[in-house]
Structures are given as C-alpha cells and as structure tokens.
Amino acid sequence: MKILVTGGAGYKGTVLTRKLLDRGYDVTLLDNFMYGYEPVMHLATNNNLKIIKHDIRNGIPEIGKYDVIFHLAGISGFPACASNPHSAQLINVEATRRIAEDLAPGQMLINASTTSLYGKSGAPCDEETPVDPVSTYALTKYAAEGILHEKPNVVSLRFATVFGFSTRMRMDLMINDFVYKAVKEKVIVLFDSFAKRTFIHVEDAADCYLFAMGHFDSMRGGIYNAGGNSLNFSKDEIASKIRQKTDFSVINSELKDKDLRHFIVNFDKIERLGFKPVKTVEDGIDELIRIYGFYEYYSHYKTI
C-alpha cells in the first residue's frame, strides 16, 4: 500500500509517520515545513519514506497513486487560525476542497477533524449533536469536513485536544502549555477554570489513525469522535492533576477566555468498534515534566 501523510512534519504527523514506518509501510510525507525540518530528521534516512516539500494550496502531486491519504496538513488550533484567518480559509478549506475533487473512488482518505466543532454549550456531545463552531479554526475544520464527506470514501476523526511529546512540539495545546508554565514559571493563570475539554495522548491519536485505516471498510463515510470517555476534564481538574506532580501556584483570572470551548464528549461510537486510548493525562504530565527539565521552547513560527 502507498500511504500519503499531508502535514506529516506536524505535531501528530511526525508520530503517525514514525508508526507507519515501524510497521513497514511505504510512506510519503508531504508538508510545507512551516515549522522547520528538525521534527522529521530522525525519520529522513528510512528507505521506505519519501519526503516532499510542497504546499497543498497547489493541490497534491500525483494524488491518484496513493491507496491511503491521511489528511493532516492545515493551520491547526485556535491561536494560529485567529492570527492567520485568511491562510486558515485557503489551507483548511480551499486546499481541502481541491483534495476532495481529486480523490478517486478506490482511495481511502482519513481526515483530521476536531472536537472543537462542539463549541461552548458545556453539554455532552456525540456525533449526532448539532455542532457549534465558535472560532475560525472550528469553522474552517467544519467546512472541510462537509466538503470531504461529499465523497463516500472518507472517514473523519474528530480528535480531542492532543497532549504529550512529539518532535514538533505544540505549546498552544492546553496540557502541554499548563505543564510548561507549571515547571518553568511556577504559576498557571486560569481563565474560565470551569470549562471542560477532552484530551488524548499523541501516541494514542496516532494509533487512532492506524485503527481507522485498519477498519476503513466498517468506518467508511463515517464521522467519529476520537478520544476516550475517561479523558474529559475541566481546566481546574487538569491543574489539580499537575499539582500532584509538581509545585506551582494558580491564579484564577476574572477575565473571560477568548477561546470559548466548553464541552464533554462521548466516544462510545469508536469504542464500540474497538478503539480506546491507553495513556492517561497523568502519563502525559509525567512525560512532559521530564522533557521540560531541559527543553526551552522558542517559537519559529512563520506567518504564511
């Protein structure tokens, strides 16, 4: 099988690509490398990996030759989309439209969607719950999902907020950010500490993509929340879990968070098929504390 990972140099893409190569697949990693090349250098000498520097706004070269396409490339997350709304529309929506147009019936496409679509109601959400996208990020990801599902050979995974170590670290993700602040600054400022979110470790997220590829026939055409029922927590609860591992203070701000997300997500649909995350939030906090012992984050994000 020939496999393409768009956004393969990203936070999730590097972990997914590593797992695909470990299983002996022939993988093409396509990315515009807006976060640099370092995240993929540990994979680059593998003979089964082809790396293409390319911008998906120009379509995907020879898209028809791939049996499986994992579509991860995009402007990912609330802060990046809020500061680049035009790029978010062109990349998350218009470039995805072109991929959908070029997709042949025999191919499998697995789409990186998001639980951010569920918005701010605070209510439990399953895949039948009407969505409520409250950010540019969520709006563009919802539009992309709709465009892709005009084709029958697509599966969308609405991922929980990912945490844990990747060679392309994302420091805007809540648990990664909170642990960094707890370790480095010894203080976390909480906005809307009641707000509930749902989480998944990056290794489990990559395994979920592999699960969708392995179960494509039964999942074909479907939309699945990707995470675990035991991984819904408020910001306050996450801060308490971190405090069990390291000492820091919490300031509860009276200001509202600009990121309005607040929801509980139900993952029964994918669990019934057999997928359940293995790693806990505590596993991720332990791992991040170890890494942040020597790691200094500096942003080399380029406006595109």
Ligand SMILES: NC(=O)c1ccc[n+]([C@@H]2O[C@H](COP(=O)([O-])OP(=O)(O)OC[C@H]3O[C@@H](n4cnc5c(N)ncnc54)[C@H](O)[C@@H]3O)[C@@H](O)[C@H]2O)c1
């Ligand atoms: N990390 C999460 O918590 C999370 C949760 C739900 C969904 N997702 C989705 O999963 C996907 C991957 O997320 P991530 O956390 O790995 O983000 P990321 O930003 O680390 O990865 C995205 C990758 O896409 C690449 N890219 C961006 N624009 C491109 C373009 N025009 N052409 C080619 N490559 C381009 C970037 O260089 C980057 O390597 C995204 O689609 C995101 O919306 C992520």
